[in-house]
Amino acid sequence: MTRFLLVRHTAHDFLVKGMMAGRQSGVHLNAAGKQQAEELGERLSILPIEAIYCGPLERARETAAPLARKIGLQVQVADEFDEIDIGGWTNRAIGDLDEEADWQRWNNFRSSTATPAGEFMLDVQARAVQKISELKQHHRFVAIFTHGDPIRAIVAHFLGVHLDLFLRLMIDPGSLNLIELGDDFVRLCMLNAPAAAATAINDRADTRGY
Secondary structure, three states, X not given: OEEEEEEEOOOEHHHHHXXXXXXXXXXXXXXXXXXXXXXXXXXXXXXXXXXXXXXXXXXXHHHHHHHHHHXXXXXXXXXXHOOOOOHHHOOOEHHHHOOOHHHHHHHHOHHHOEOOOOOEHHHHHHHHHHHHHHHHOOOOEXXXXXXXXXXXXXXXXXXXXXXXXXXXXXXXXOOEEEEEEOOOOEEEXXXXXXXXXXXXHHHOOOOOOO
């Protein structure tokens, strides 16, 4: 069995302003986000994490860095855990998009609608789940620092939830989401939990004996 701890990056100014950061470079954690990342690093350092992966964007790498420093592991960047490519919506205010038909269609019919000149959520889900399947062959406990939509897509896949419903899954900045994946089973053990929940992960007894 392998445990996958999916961590959304912490706060940055685009979140505060309600802007779509997308894949643009140069979006760094703000002061609150840096403090949250340090707390995550401290809290998660008690866990038997064997590998740390993250998406390539700065905000994901900066969130992973304190943990890597505390437990002496290198952060391995994996494009499979990158943010969804939102194309023409990059750097747009969410409030300005609310009245656009394409935006409404994308949120209501996420499984079959691409972002403008961007990416399908199905492709995001496929690349992320394929990478998780690969990592399962090599590790028993992996921390993955990524973004809200990739985490929703991964959780939806393993829960058997249709992508058109995945916005029902709340994934806050800095939240912890724990999946246990075996050869013939999967369990979602934690969803959208705060950093303090790391203690519960460490203390959790595996009642099935895997």
